[in-house]
Amino acid sequence: MEQRVYSSPSSAIPFPSNDPEARATSTGPDVAEVNSPVASIHDGKAGHDVEKVNNILDDIDIYDPNRPKFNFSLRIKHFTWAWFTLPMSTGGLALLIYAQPHQFPGLRQIGFVVYVANIIIFAGIVAAMTMRFVLHKGTFVTSITHSREAFFVPTLFLAIATIITGTQRYAIAEESTSLVWFISALFWGYVAGSLFVAIAQYSYVFKTHDLGLHTMMPTWILPIFPIMLSGTIASVxxxxQPEMNAVPIIVVGLTCQGLGLSVAFMMYAHMVGRLMSRGMPNREHRAGLFMNVGPPAFTALAVIGMANGLPDNLDINMGMVLDMKVIRPIAVVAAIFLWALSLWWFSIAVVSVVLSPPQYFHLNWWAMAFPNTGFILATISIGNEIQHEGIRWIATGLSICLLLTYLTVLFNLVRAVVIQDIMYPGRDEDVLDGTDT
Structure with missing residues (x-):
């Protein structure tokens, strides 16, 4: 069996490859050139894996603008799970448009178009992933066990979550009883699937991987993210839902939200320790720090939504003091508490990216869109609950910034595909590139 080697200044960790396309190489200080990984994004920390295609490429710098171009059949092999960050961000944008505190004629129609476009994008990515697994045998198992790409598998469920909530907002009329029950069934199916992912993926990682805490990245939070969004779906x-459905949905949603946030807090401890001991990640991965914004932001959004979704006449303690007049104010207070943590992570991520912007496009740029959607939606919910027009206008301004961010990332995504900066050997999430540190 061939051995591909991930190199760093202090270690060389071999890992197996059954890939007939790839040949082992390593990059280090001795190969630093003008456009090489070491020269351009090394920052003195680690090198990149460089794949060589047998009988096609030899001694190629994957960051050289004049590198050879590949045909579609070879490139589709590097179409990774991280592509689902596109529909999850698009679906989040549709939800943000619907929730805008300052509406104008036609805005909801624009949101509906974005919602439909998101479904088309999602279907296209599912088709492309299927094509990858069919054309390149063995890549499915490799992708879900890879120590880097596998962490992006949960983005599939995050994209589904945005479709479910978008369907509730844009496609289901209140008088449609059958569709209301259909959405309820989707919710329970989503809870089951996302819970399985949270347990199975972390169990596999704990059993098989040996990841040093100094390499900690926010992608480690992703497996718990889908089950956490069950609370967000429940709040929408x-x-x-009829009362007989609403209460169980909210109870389960709150449970799942609590599970997700609790695991995220444990991950935060490692994330802060990693930042304190090792400094900021390489600039190519700093956009991923925005993932830390998501858990407290979506939890703030969910607790307000679930509190408002409870029936007005509900007294869950049968005559005791804890009733709706208590639950809703507590929800708002908790949301503000969590929103502040989200703001702190947002600010840390902004500062880190501004100080050292990435040079090359990576799909982790979408972390600048989806988690921040939750942050803005939470801001809108808080502004609505305390009836503060200033907060609503701040949320509107943030929404405009997020729209510009989305369009910027989308433009760079299309450009990267066209010029083969991604879907290219060594440039995607299916290889270890060392820039996590």
Whole structure:
């Protein structure tokens, strides 16, 4: 069996490859050139894996603008799970448009178009992933066990979550009883699937991987993210559910939200320790720090939504003091508490990216869109609950910034595909590139 080697200044860690396309090489200080990984994004920390294609490429710098171009059949092999960050961000944008505190004629129609476009994008990515697994045998198992790409598998569920909530907002009329039950069934199916992912993926990582805490990245949070969004889905769909459905959905949603946030807090401890001991990640991965914004932001959004989704006459303690007049104010207070943590992570991420912007496009740029959508939606919810127009206008301004961010990332995504900066050997999430440190 061939051995591909991930090199760093202090270690060389071999890992197996059954890939007939790839040949082992390593990069280090001795190969630093003008466009090489070491020269351009090394920052004195680690090198990149460089794949060589047998009988096609030899001694190629994958960051050389004049490197050879590949045909589609070879490039589709590097179409990774991280592509689902595109529909999850697009679906989040549709939800943000719907929730805008300052609406104008036609805005909801624009949101509906974005919602439909998101479904088309999602279907296209599913088709492309299927093509990858069919054309390149063995890549499915490799992708879900890879120590880097596998962490992006949960983005599939995050994209599905945005489709479910978008369907509730844009496609289901309140008087449509059958569709209300359909959304309820989707919720329970999503809870089951995302819980399986959270347990199975972390169990596999704990059993098989040996990841040093100095390499900690926010992608480690992703496996728990889908189950956490069960609370966000519950907060959206509970309003239109009959009382017999709404209460169980909210209870389960709150449970899942609590599980997700608790695991995220444990991950935060490692993340802060990693930042304190090793400094900021390489500039190519600093955009991923925005993932830390998501858990507290979506939890703040969810607790307000679930509190408002409970029936007005509900007294869950049967005559005791804890009733709706208590639950809703507590939800708002908790949301503000969590929003502040989200703001702190947002600020840390902004500062880190501004100080050292990435040079090359990576799909982790979408972390600048989706988690921040939750942050803005939470801001809108808080502004609505305390009836503060200033907060609503701040949220509107942030929404405009997020739209510009989305369009910028989308433009760079299309450009990267065209010029083969991604979907290219060594340039995607299916290889270890060492820039996590």
């Amino acid at each position: 769909i509970a309003e239109t």
